[in-house]
Amino acid sequence: MDTKTPSTTNLTDAQRIDWLRLIRSDNVGPRTFRSLVNHFGSARAALERLPDLARRGGASLHQRICSEAEALAEYSASAQLGVSLIAPGEAGYPPRLAVLDDAPPLLGVRGAREVLMRPMIAIVGSRNASGAGLKFAGQLARDLSDAGFVIASGLARGIDQSAHRASINGGTLAVLAGGHDKVYPPEHEDLLAAIIASGGAISEMPLGHAPRARDFPRRNRLISGASLGVVVVEAALRSGSLITARIAAEQGREVFAVPGSPLDPRAAGTNDLIKQGATLITGASDVIQAVEPIMERPIELREPDEEALAPEPDASDRARIVSLLGPTPILLDDLIRMADASPAAVRTVLLELELAGRLERLGGGLVSLI
């Protein structure tokens, strides 16, 4: 077990279906989900208010709200595949993932749930890795696994595959970009079956969701978020593994990189990470030495959400706030300063716009109109 896990939650069956309906409704992401539940007190209450909020945000099309029947169908199909839908704080939800701002409200979990509560290290890297890279990834995964860590990765070809295979006995976690029934790449169905026998697989996507390109960076935040740190084994410049490393740093996770010759383009990304401050590692002991002090500390819970919403803002406030927004991203704090309205009113208008599918949140507190 990861040390000092946060306090446990347990949803009732009815709550779980409400949560599933809310997170599967149009334009509701993890942050919006949390904001709605905090403000309205429950997912059910939020569901009742969704159409009104989206209308006020100027939804041009009808906002699709997930029906109870749809949620029940997904719940039962998931169960048939052995997938449990688990909330942060419940057993089987990786503890470090549970405390992220944008932790999925419900995570589809398949396999040995107790394994997912143990300390994890992510190993990621190129799909077209060199023989040396594959060998190193396997050795590192085996050594970390022997030391008691669960190895998290993305089930891709190359480094991911090597890391999973070498840690199957000790327990490894495959983090999927699509639904549990849409394994990518398809030829890794057998690898996945072997992984869940003694480890696990997680996804925040509904069954039937085939992964699109944009789902991979979104998925990568779960790989790093579940882990104490991320090891990048081989990566060219501008590769997906570097996105994972950036997200890991933003999440406060350790970033480790394996060095390589400057003449090897597959090491350009990892060498660059080290230049930017990632820790150079040449073996498992370097990783263990760095994460041991972190494992001693309790897992930090999210600060309680203090960002209150307002009752329906008046029309002139809303118009002024919308007029300050545009396609160029603006900081939320700047917007609040310029809007001459209460922070709660600004947040409420942004939530309305978001539910109407008109607002994009870009991270780092930046927002823009779509």
Added chain:
Amino acid sequence: MDTKTPSTTNLTDAQRIDWLRLIRSDNVGPRTFRSLVNHFGSARAALERLPDLARRGGASLHQRICSEAEALAEYSASAQLGVSLIAPGEAGYPPRLAVLDDAPPLLGVRGAREVLMRPMIAIVGSRNASGAGLKFAGQLARDLSDAGFVIASGLARGIDQSAHRASINGGTLAVLAGGHDKVYPPEHEDLLAAIIASGGAISEMPLGHAPRARDFPRRNRLISGASLGVVVVEAALRSGSLITARIAAEQGREVFAVPGSPLDPRAAGTNDLIKQGATLITGASDVIQAVEPIMERPIELREPDEEALAPEPDASDRARIVSLLGPTPILLDDLIRMADASPAAVRTVLLELELAGRLERLGGGLVSLI
């Protein structure tokens, strides 16, 4: 020219011969030389006192003092080979080397003296380097040379040779471990001839001195000392290049290391340097970016030597100080505290012991009896 070089010195011919006699006398190293000249006012005055000091230190054998005839002979043989004997602060003495605590009082300089006044970068590494390492060293030397830096190295096989060859046109410095007439390895005579045509070679050793194993670490301090920073290209664990890197760090020089695969034993030393804080580089621009701010600053002169010596210490003080010493190294500061004598008296006794060949200075202020 390196920016803001320290003030210039010019010895008279007679002074130069006195300096040569003093530094070529038994048990007189650069630090002892400086201490003697500071205390007695000139090399000539120090030479007169040497036999007495060594006797007081308990010299078991007669201390050989370099005669005027020997010094004149070395001076003239050096001139015949095109080697000038140059003091710190004189034209042709690399300015950054001149300000070291243990700068050679006279440096044998051959070749284009003005080149040796320009900013330098050292490139060092394995003698049995890989093809990739040799290629990288050549490319790096060429790029740094094109950017106006002189490349300093040790004329060895492997990385050194590659770095010298690639920077011959722009000017490169070979730092020798033996006398100018005892080139090592002998097959690099031709390379050395090409180097001094547009660059230079330096040695602190007399003509005729064939380099022994222990001369190489001593020589390495000149490679790093003359340079803004040292790049280690390929190095196994416990290799000579790592000694150069350690000395460079002690001298306050930048230490750069080229990364490599953890599976390549020739990269183990450089990866280890990066773990210990050396800057990972993958090309010349990384080096230039790091040294540019240093080039802007004036070269720091040594603090004036405030460490006065005493007149002849009394016999009981001397006996007490000697009894506190042994083969186990002790800090000079601890010795002064425990000796119940003035710091000047302690320093004087140590100088006497050193001249008698009975004391070893181990760096970091540690001394021990031999």
